[in-house]
Amino acid sequence: MNDQLGYFGTNMPLKIYGLSEKSVTITFGAAIDNDLLRLITDFNQLLLQNPFSGFITTVPAYTTLTVFFDPLSVMLSDLPGEVCFEKVSTHLNKIAQIKREKSKVMANKLVIPVCYGGNFGQDLSIVAHTNNLTETEVIDIHTAGEYTVFMIGFVPGFAYMGGMDTRISTPRKEVPDAKIPAGSVGIAGNQTGIYPMETPGGWQIIGKTPLKIFEVNRSQPSLLKGGDLLTFKSIGIDEFNAYAEI
Structure with a gap:
C-alpha cells in the first residue's frame, strides 16, 4: 500500500511543484502500482467535481497528476494567495482534505x-x-x-x-x-x-x-x-x- 494514500481526509500537504506558468504537477508517489493509480484517479475525480476558477483540465500519469489552468482567471479569483501557484495549491490541498469514500466506480x-x-x-x-x-x-x-x-x-x-x-x-x-x-x-x-x-x-x-x-x-x-x-x-x-x- 502506497504511503501517500494517507492524503485523503488528513492535513498532510500535497507534493506540488510548478510545471509552467499555466500548470502545476502533484506527485503522489514513486512506485507504479494499482494503489497509486486508484489514488490519482480518485483525487482527479474529486478535483473535476470541485474545480477552481480558471481550471482547464488535468492529465493523469503513472505517479503524478498535472493540473492546467488559465493564469488570469486564477489571479482574478478569490482563492487565497499572492501568485497562481499559491492559489492553485491552496485549492488542491483543500481537495485533499475531503474524506475519500470507498470508490464506487467500477473499472471498465x-x-x-x-x-x-x-x-x-x-x-x-x-x-x-x-x-x-x-x-x-x-x-x-x-x-x-x-x-x-x-x-x-x-x-x-x-x-x-x-x-x-x-x-x-x-x-x-x-x-x-x-x-x-x-x-x-x-x-x-x-x-x-x-x-x-x-x-x-x-x-x-x-x-x-x-x-x-x-x-x-x-x-x-x-x-x-x-x-x-x-x-x-x-x-x-x-x-x-x-x-x-x-
Whole structure:
C-alpha cells in the first residue's frame, strides 16, 4: 500500500511543484502500482467535481497528476494567495482534505481482439527469440494476462499498460520504425500498448487490432482511459476482416 494514500481526509500537504506558468504537477508517489493509480484517479475525480476558477483540465500519469489552468482567471479569483501557484495549491490541498469514500466506480473491462504475427506482427519472432519462446507461446502468454491502463500519451489515445508477464519482456528497438500502423499492438520493456494512429515508434510489434482505438468524432474519442482493465483475444485474419467491416 502506497504511503501517500494517507492524503485523503488528513492535513498532510500535497507534493506540488510548478510545471509552467499555466500548470502545476502533484506527485503522489514513486512506485507504479494499482494503489497509486486508484489514488490519482480518485483525487482527479474529486478535483473535476470541485474545480477552481480558471481550471482547464488535468492529465493523469503513472505517479503524478498535472493540473492546467488559465493564469488570469486564477489571479482574478478569490482563492487565497499572492501568485497562481499559491492559489492553485491552496485549492488542491483543500481537495485533499475531503474524506475519500470507498470508490464506487467500477473499472471498465474490455476484450481487445488481436491478429498476431504475419504482416500485422512483424516483430513477434523477435520477442519469441529474445525470450527463448515459440511465437505461439508468446501469444498464449500475452493473451493470458489482465492489463491495467495507467496513463494515456504520447499521442492521443495511446494507453500505457501494466501487468504484462515478464517472460515476454523485450527491449524497444534501437532504431524506431518510421511508420507504425494504427491498431498495432506492441511490447517495450515490461509494457504493452496499442498504437491508436499511424505514427513513428520503437515498440516491438506483435499484432494488430481491428478496433478503432482513437476516433475523433466519437463522444469519447479514446476507446481506453486510465483505470481500464484489458485482456487480449487472439483472432484469425477472417475475424479481423469481419471486425474491420463493422
